[in-house]
Amino acid sequence: MENPTPLETRAIVPKKMSRFLRSAGMFIVxxxxxxxxxxxxxxxxxxxxxxxxEDAASFLVSQQRTYDGEYEFATTLLRSELTIPVNMLEDIxxxxxxxxxxxxxxxxxxxxxAYMGSVTGAFRAYMTTEHDPAINRxxxxxxxxxxxxxxxxxxxxxxxPFCAPWE
Numbered sequence: 001m002e003n004p005t006p007l008e009t010r011a012i013v014p015k016k017m018s019r020f021l022r023s024a025g026m027f028i029v030x031x032x033x034x035x036x037x038x039x040x041x042x043x044x045x046x047x048x049x050x051x052x053x054e055d056a057a058s059f060l061v062s063q064q065r066t067y068d069g070e071y072e073f074a075t076t077l078l079r080s081e082l083t084i085p086v087n088m089l090e091d092i093x094x095x096x097x098x099x100x101x102x103x104x105x106x107x108x109x110x111x112x113x114a115y116m117g118s119v120t121g122a123f124r125a126y127m128t129t130e131h132d133p134a135i136n137r138x139x140x141x142x143x144x145x146x147x148x149x150x151x152x153x154x155x156x157x158x159x160x161p162f163c164a165p166w167e
Contacts, residue, residue, distance in 0.1 A: 048104040053160040056101040057153055060112055063096045064149070067116055079127055086123045093120065104156050104163035111149035118142035 067089060074085035093116040101109050122138035156163055 048102050048156070048160045048163040050161050052102045053105060053156060053163075056099075056105045056109075057157060059099060060096070060101070060105070060109060060149075060153065063092060064112055064115075067092045067096075067119075071119055074123060079129075082123055082127050086120060086127070089116065089120050089123070093117065104160070108149055108152040108156060111145050111152055115142050115145035115149055118145055 070085055070088050070092065074082055074089065077085060093113060096109070096113060096116065118138050118141040122135050122142065125135045125138060
């Protein structure tokens with residue numbers, strides 16, 4: 001084996017350095033593009049502006065309270081008297097579906113709608129003299145959806161305005 005001459009050694013070092021600089025340069029370019037993309041997404045789209053999140057949260061909580069008030073009233077009635085209150089519960093659910101919310105609030109809205117649907121389904125099952133286990137299953141589902149709604153609402157309120165649209 002021959003020892004490399006100093007000239008050959010000098011030729012190898014610049015190639016390695018060149019490869020490193022090229023890789024580092026590409027990494028920096030990717031970071032800049034990512035930062036620009038995130039900035040553009042935030043400043044142009046404003047998916048979770050604080051004001052929009054507060055307004056949507058206020059509306060959803062208002063709908064939930066209205067729904068719960070009607071729900072509590074319906075629990076005091078006989079089976080034969082539930083038609084009008086259940087229709088009102090469905091109207092509240094429909095009104096809630098129609099309102100647009102910021103992208104990051106969509107999961108909370110879906111959980112609220114699932115809660116409302118489970119409660120209404122439980123009342124419909126009770127009105128048709130469904131067996132208690134089916135009704136209890138629907139009520140358990142409604143409790144889960146209500147908990148998830150509260151949790152998601154708190155999560156989005158904490159992260160706004162930097163929430164990702166899928167949060």
